[in-house]
Amino acid sequence: MLLQITTTHKPATDLGYLLHKHPDKFQSIDLSIGKGHIFYPESSENKTTVAILLDIDPIDMVRGRNRSNNFSLGQYVNDRPYVASSFMSVALSKAFSTAMNGKCSNKPDLVEVKMPFEVNLSVLPAPKGGENLIRRLFEPLGYYVEVERHILDEKFKDWGESKYYTVKLSNTITTQELLQHLYVLIPALDNDKHYYVSQNEIEKLLEKGKGWLSSHPEMEEITRRYLINLGSLSRQAISRLNEEEGIEEEGTISQEEKERKETLHQKRLKLVLEQIKKSGAESVIDLGCGEGKLIRMLLKEKQFKRITGTDVSYNELTKAKDRLHWDEMAPRQKERISLFQGALTYKDKRLEGYDAAAIVEVIEHLDENRLKSFERVVFEFAKPKTVVLTTPNGEYNVLYENMEENAMRHTDHRFEWTRKQFEKWANKVAINNNYKVEFLPVGEEDSKLGAPSQMAIFTYGN
Numbered sequence: 001m002l003l004q005i006t007t008t009h010k011p012a013t014d015l016g017y018l019l020h021k022h023p024d025k026f027q028s029i030d031l032s033i034g035k036g037h038i039f040y041p042e043s044s045e046n047k048t049t050v051a052i053l054l055d056i057d058p059i060d061m062v063r064g065r066n067r068s069n070n071f072s073l074g075q076y077v078n079d080r081p082y083v084a085s086s087f088m089s090v091a092l093s094k095a096f097s098t099a100m101n102g103k104c105s106n107k108p109d110l111v112e113v114k115m116p117f118e119v120n121l122s123v124l125p126a127p128k129g130g131e132n133l134i135r136r137l138f139e140p141l142g143y144y145v146e147v148e149r150h151i152l153d154e155k156f157k158d159w160g161e162s163k164y165y166t167v168k169l170s171n172t173i174t175t176q177e178l179l180q181h182l183y184v185l186i187p188a189l190d191n192d193k194h195y196y197v198s199q200n201e202i203e204k205l206l207e208k209g210k211g212w213l214s215s216h217p218e219m220e221e222i223t224r225r226y227l228i229n230l231g232s233l234s235r236q237a238i239s240r241l242n243e244e245e246g247i248e249e250e251g252t253i254s255q256e257e258k259e260r261k262e263t264l265h266q267k268r269l270k271l272v273l274e275q276i277k278k279s280g281a282e283s284v285i286d287l288g289c290g291e292g293k294l295i296r297m298l299l300k301e302k303q304f305k306r307i308t309g310t311d312v313s314y315n316e317l318t319k320a321k322d323r324l325h326w327d328e329m330a331p332r333q334k335e336r337i338s339l340f341q342g343a344l345t346y347k348d349k350r351l352e353g354y355d356a357a358a359i360v361e362v363i364e365h366l367d368e369n370r371l372k373s374f375e376r377v378v379f380e381f382a383k384p385k386t387v388v389l390t391t392p393n394g395e396y397n398v399l400y401e402n403m404e405e406n407a408m409r410h411t412d413h414r415f416e417w418t419r420k421q422f423e424k425w426a427n428k429v430a431i432n433n434n435y436k437v438e439f440l441p442v443g444e445e446d447s448k449l450g451a452p453s454q455m456a457i458f459t460y461g462n
Ligand code: SAH
Pocket: 287, 288, 289, 290, 291, 292, 293, 294, 310, 311, 312, 313, 316, 342, 343, 344, 345, 359, 360, 361, 362, 365, 366
């Protein structure tokens, strides 16, 4: 795997000072598995290129003490030696640590200088996102991006395209910025790590992302992918980045929007609670309960004798338990609650026998082709007397100033329906399963576009 960084800054040889690596010397650094070689294929006043060549030993990776448990990495034949990945980030931070920290003892003034850079990444994997994702990650930082996708095998063209790309990036920025962007975005695109990812990884991300990640439009996606989709770590990192953004840009739209969203969710949960209370329910199940905000509200109401939360994410449930102070909870309170892990797309006896079910901002996380299973699981088998369900109203999105056209509010959303689409779906569900349905807006209504979120209240029987 080869990464080349070229500058045409005058004099271009400044790059050698900045990177603390002499252009005439060939240097190697030890990586946990293999080596990184640093050399300058070209060095003149007009143009200087530094190259990092990774020499990863896949056999060492399988046999050595740094063995990875990850299935795809744990094979003798794998892509790791040939692609840009977390190995490249480690190599960059080891080889150019001074520059990455924004220091240059010989020529300190250079640190602040924005230089024209061109970066060539010979092979960059970008699973689940491809060229579009590469652009979404680099372009907001000012990069001009050229991408070439590779097919799986030249000899077998019908095997189709691969997840591998050759990428050329151009930008005029400081050396520190450039290295930090590469350090974070390469493994985020690769969406894999060659080492065990723990809390420590959040600190690395925040350190290298300082000053640019919190305001990046794809901050959440970058964070999630960098932390290999580990829910609890990603959430912690995202909330710390949001805080950072809040402090740096107090009073800006994004802060306002955040608060607006916050209160919208509060409003939504209050309305859900109100509807469930009105139904006269004594037992409630919160389907896709997340961190248990609604459960905490239900618990305060004596009307509810039995409260259950379920979610597909174990991390969310752990968080819910923490937030409920489960371990210190009085036994009588504890008896009223149960939490369990489960998916709403598989028939499950544990979902049966409740007066009411809440399904708050969950359906948009399901693939549309799973909605039929969801419908059957909830409305045909679990069959609560009342179902209170909410989902975003996609029409309203144009009013969010920070949102790009046709984007969704959350990267995990599979769809955000218009009011018509939602009503059509909900009416059909009601007819199929012998429910009546009513609709309510959630949040402040715009005269044309409706409210930010929408609610359907299903009641069993006629
Ligand atoms: N209802 C909560 C959380 C909404 S976020 C609230 O309003 O605060 C959506 C939640 O749905 C997440 O916690 C996610 O883990 C859960 N979820 C997504 N797909 C699911 C599925 N198939 N089965 C159960 N839960 C699911």
